[in-house]
Amino acid sequence: MSDVRTKYRDSRPESKENHDPSRLDFLYPPRMEMRNWIRSARKKADLTQEQLGEKLGVTKGNVSAWENGRHEPSYAQIQEISVVTKYPMPDSQPGASALATLDSKDVAERVQEMLTETGMDAAAFAAKVEIPLERVESWLKGAAISIVEAVAIQNVFGYNSAWVLARVGEKKAAIQYNDEYRPKALGKRKALAVVGMAQLGDNGFWAEVEYPVGHGDGYIDWPTTDPDAYAIECSGESMRPRIKHGEFVIIEPNHPFQPGDEVLVKSKDGRVMIKELAYKAAGRYTLLSVNETHGRITLEETEIDKIHYVAGIAKPSMWRPD
CATH class of the missing domain: 2.10.109.10 (Umud Fragment, subunit A)
Structure with a gap:
């Protein structure tokens, strides 16, 4: 993997792979491919930089900086670009293991698995996580889940966000208790x-x-x-x-x-x-x-x-x- 590391974004430390126990390092696409992928996705959707920025909640200058390689979007923004433009997520390195592949069918299967286990339909699930129903419906069609959404699912239902994103690690996260604070009066x-x-x-x-x-x-x-x-x-x-x-x-x-x-x-x-x-x-x-x-x-x-x-x-x- 040493030849792969040199193609990652400059802002990521060289030792990133040694500090990534969740094995989600593959989620960050190579720098030289990224600006071209954003430009291709935008043009495929017939959007201007300004229009894409509005859909993502950023400025035209942000999109321009991404396409010129001066800055890079976060992984969540990359996923949003894929959803907005209906353009496939950028692939990981050729020859990467099957674990490092974001499979749209697997996304749909994971979401359906969560719906079955929680006993909810897409609408109820979306309401509980407080996201648009369209997002859950898009996951069932194979659209990528953003990191923010995965964390929200973990907080509400306890599913490990890494598992939600890429079926990595245990399905259930460590239990976190958030019991209501109801102090009992002790009296004098x-x-x-x-x-x-x-x-x-x-x-x-x-x-x-x-x-x-x-x-x-x-x-x-x-x-x-x-x-x-x-x-x-x-x-x-x-x-x-x-x-x-x-x-x-x-x-x-x-x-x-x-x-x-x-x-x-x-x-x-x-x-x-x-x-x-x-x-x-x-x-x-x-x-x-x-x-x-x-x-x-x-x-x-x-x-x-x-x-x-x-x-x-x-x-x-x-x-x-x-």
């Missing part, structure tokens, strides 16, 4: 009374809740909007590393809970446990321990005194005596 900090102790396992040890809400064995400062929130000291290792011995859990009794949440469960026989709620079915609660050495336990609804939502975990250093 309150002094939550530590009202008792909860055994983290179900191995015979338990402790009653000893103090009424608002009074207890010291306090934990915690932001909450639940007026009845309280704290429980935890003993045992069954939820380690999620909850460690000596830490405190913050309980919000007025907060709804669902499967997957951690909950404080007090049974009618006096046991107080912190468990993960697996599910409720047929009047039974199935509870899990994070530590796999402790199995699940199932309690009848009639055996349970109360279940409260665990809102957070506080370190021992957050405890204060009064």
